[in-house]
Amino acid sequence: MRVLLLGPGGYLGRYVAEHLIADPSVQLTALGRGDDADVRFDLSTGSPGALTRFLNAVHPGVVINCAGATRGDARELTRQNTVAVATICESLRRSGCGARLVQVGCAAEYGPSHPGTSTSESAVPRPGGPYGVSKLAATELVLGSGLDAIVLRVFSPAGPGTPTASPLGRLADAVRRAMQSGENEVRLSGLGVRRDFVDVRDVARAVHAASLSAAQGVVNIGSGRAVRLRDAAAVLARVAGFDGTLHETDAPPVRIPLPGGGEPPAGPAAGLPAAPAVAPAAGPPSAYPYPDGCGAWQQADVRTARDRLGWRPRIGLEESLADIWMEAACRV
Known part of the structure; x- marks a missing residue:
């Protein structure tokens, strides 16, 4: 199977490329803006005609857009996430390759969810920021293209390579800096939000499964569990061996028990083993910032991925956090 991967240098694209290369039945060609691509091409500025000529030359059976x-800003996000997908769809329509399109979308397309609920693919999208809007517009372009296409709405990816700007990457970097400087306190905000974390390697497996499947439409990719960032922070601190204080800047500070002390269990929604948890703050909830536009809660309904792709997540959050920490600890 000949596969054209768009965006091989990104966080998800790197792992999708690694997973596909490991499949001996796949002939992979990577197209992107970086030096890691086989062919240099900017989807946000390149013409559909140029991409069509390339598709006709390579003649892939599957095109994966990562x-x-x-x-x-809104203009840049629209160029990179929406205009680029319009170029892909138009090029595939013009081309005679008949390739299947696997579009990697995101949970930000849904926007905030009601606490305690799982978001299914039938939910009405209400993105809370320009990123989610740009990705939702791309999804609508794909679904209305008439192509053989599937959109994977990926919830919160985690694992090795997690960007430091992401919530888990920010946590790991803050703990690393504290330990390197000998500080016994880490100051963090927004730990009350709950997100559905899914390991990036499991996402790569889902992309591969989608490329082989006949399923179309939107499919959620997540763990099916909403984990409070506060609980993830406690597990990361334990993995790192940090026994200081995680101080919530929008909640009273809470002491992590020292090794040998009591270890209260993580919440059942987290699905995590016992860890030095950061207890929820007393009193009324704080107003947390939600830069991803997803509000205080997101949890995926992943039954469609199980039923139509035969996919289930395999890697637990503690393993993802351990790998995030290993990379952070090596950072100077």
């Missing part, structure tokens, strides 16, 4: 931007 390209895009997560940060920037």
